[in-house]
Amino acid sequence: MRHALPSPLPLPLPFYVSLLLAACGGSSSSDGPDALTPDGSPDSSVARERSGTVEITEDRWIFPEDSGGGESVTSQVAARFYDGREPSFHREAMRAGDCVLRTFTIASCTPACTDGLCVDTNVCEPYPTYVSAGRLTITGLRTPVQIDPMQSWYYPDGPLPADLFADDASITASLAGATIPALSITTSGVRPITPDITGGKLVAPYPAAADVIVRWTPSGGDERVRLTLNANNRGHGAPYEAIIECDVADSAGQVAVAPALLDAFPATEAWTICAGTDCPPSKLARYRRGATLVGEREVDLVVASTFTFGIEHRLP
Template identity: 35%
Template sequence: LARLAAATVLALAACGDDGAATPSDTLVADTVVTDTADATAPDDTVADTESDTASPPDAADDTSPDAADTSAPAELDGFDRAAASVRVAARHWPDNPAQTVVVGTLWAADPPQGFALDATDGACRLSFGVNPFCSTPCEDGLCTAPDVCTPWPLNASAGDLRVAGGAADWSYRHAVSGYGAAYDETPFAGDDVITVSAPGGADFPAFSGAVAFPPPIEADVSGLDLDGDGPLVITWTPPPAGTEGTRVLVRLMADRGQHGRFPASMVECDVPDTGSVTIPEALRDAYSAPELFTCGKCPASAIIRYRRTRVRAGEHDVDLWAESELTFLLTPWTP
């Protein structure tokens, strides 16, 4: 069992009674769980935050899976992502075993972004990296415009984070970069229910929820060609018959250019788990423009099968993600 420091895990990116029965609502991708015990109205301007000092609900001390409120599920938009999140992901390269990564970040407000949305076409969107120059390095923020450092919001602690399910029962203390670790094993099988909980802290209330792990994602990416004409079709093996509530996020990343910069461009498509997605030709061409691929640092692209549940922590939304991810390199000169 190999654990890496939380900071290392976040650099790679970006919870209970094991036998408790879990309502089927928590097994469906993109469902929102409303905490009816907390009468505070949702704060739509705050997502994935860590500095909320509102008092936790009366049940804050109960972080068992049974405490997860599964009332009023509602479908979420694929790109509607809360600022606070916990991700449990099994990641693998083609023909390689998976590594399990846990990353939890409870932002107290929306953090500054390194990408600017440029275009949307159907289920896909194109963004470009924002890489301005700040003559004075940003020590506690992100350079978002020339000589403008936008500070990071509070990366909050909700006490020790617990992730339990399958063959795993893991706990994490909060660090500067949040919660996280990596493991050279995959203790989750498809449809294993994972419970994620934290007892609450001074800056972030208690929360608890459950999400079912998706079946492993498999795809043949060897034939993908960015130099061809027409739209780019990406396919994967559909999930086993009877699988419910899974979606797939395809994320294509262009060159980073050099260490510390955001990739020059990114295409993301969030679609039902039916086995394929078609990226429009205009988005593909803009993403793969030759000047964007010098490959000083080529980041990995990914096909991610996931389920997601959203729970409430006081005034905050927290997204709980369970992911099976295939990572791969895709460049204009990929054979």
Template identity: 25%
Template sequence: MSLLSASCSTTTTGNNPPEPGPPDGAGGSDGATGDSTRLIGAFQVRSSPASGDGAPAGTTAVLGKIYDGTTPSQIIWELAAEEGSCRLLTPRVPFCNQPCGGSAVCVEDDTCQAYPAAHSAGDVTVTGLNLESGEAAFVMKPTANNYQPPAGVKLGYPPADEGQTVRLEASGDFFSAFAVESKGVSPLELLNDAIHIEPDQGVQLAWTPPGQAGISEIYVKLDISHHGGTKGMIECSAEDTGSLDLPAALVTQLLDLGVAGFPTIVVTRRAVGSTTIQQGRVDLVISSQIERSVVIAGLTSCNDSSQCPEGQTCQPDLTCQ
């Protein structure tokens, strides 16, 4: 999956629905004259809480990549309905009579767009993350134009204290030198015991509010058909206040589009900083993410028929019928 996602719009592209840009005041610019709406790269500090009782502390991953252009996708996500901070998106797949080949993708009917190439920004020095060694910084070198912590660097959990400034400084190479900052977020704690999806019923999400207001936002993605070929999803971007209601009308419309096995909801607390270089915008995203199964009446998920009630078999979309 690409690290990048398109900026918000009514008609959008990407393997997932687009994620919003940086909150007001996040990050900064190095003064370059590039287009800040053109997302070409991202560095992610992703963490997930422990998965269950008795499990070890949560996990953290750091990765980054920068391209010489925006990343196209075969799927266009279109706005079907919107209410409050949530919207229902449905996929559309363009068709090109002339195949685009392996180096490009059909992004609109009979329109191909070439995939961008990844390049180096030189060594990237990272400060502000919690390291088990207690050291204040580490350096990521590009390996096949990918950035990850070097062997031997072990990240603590959480990866950064809430409100702590995390800074990346790239020395420059194909891409010019730049710096980008974001803030640490507190680990997300979702308070829902079970999440039920029913027609004409909203979904009430609750989580422990952050210790500091104004640092993070909450991003929600509800996808109940991805194992059968995604038919739509609900995406929400909201203030990190501790609760969010997914509107009943959007939930009902999503159910009407169809379901597949193992439906899930993903809730992410994140802080986003950005900087602009000549080729476009580079983001630094610090996030804590939880993915939960959702319960839909009448739906039994399966990997094989032995998991189905008597008389039913496991279908290609991983449902018992």
């Protein structure tokens, strides 16, 4: 069965936005500017702003059975680089265990915020300005990838195989340099992840009487796992109203979302088709990450296997 997929966001907000705080199993080339050793934990005391990212993903998307079912297996290479730091339109509202709830609220700014979004009283978060880092060359995949930016946007010029990398592949992203200087980052492939989510959706009751737990079989390696639950937004390309993110070592085999976080999460349906909004899916990702410093900010390489699903969270 064919499904309408959510429109791509012009502002890449969900999931990888907060991977800048997570590092595991990657390495940085000493040939890059100010080579950085990954700190190994998303809650490290070393928290750095990010000025760019390269993302390599194998994804399995399971559609909700009550919407027709089916699945899509794809892969993706994406990259983006910023003039300055990566923007952050969400604010932390609550934290419990390994999870954090971030929300977006339309606020009031005086003077009016004309070149960004007003995210708090008189706090204007500027829209991102994308810049070039020159040609992107990725080695270690099952197919060679070279991308020349078009107006500072990076997209492959053809389809990629669904099985894009070997589980133990050594993967290197090299940038020829432009506004972002030349650099090279290496990390490793990851094994596919399959959680105990059935029927293509995770049901989060309201009120939540207990933790909602998502489980998987650990790979036996040093990867990390991130659960991202996305609420809807108020219009195409707008920030999601809320995001719950949980990050744990893959060896944990599970992550628990506390009732307080779920009860504060907006009403959400496991949509596959919607109009006027992006009805985003949610994800569970097993990933590795490498990073290097450019000045005081990071550029990173994230290699991930993701499982995409819907979340059903109905309020009275």
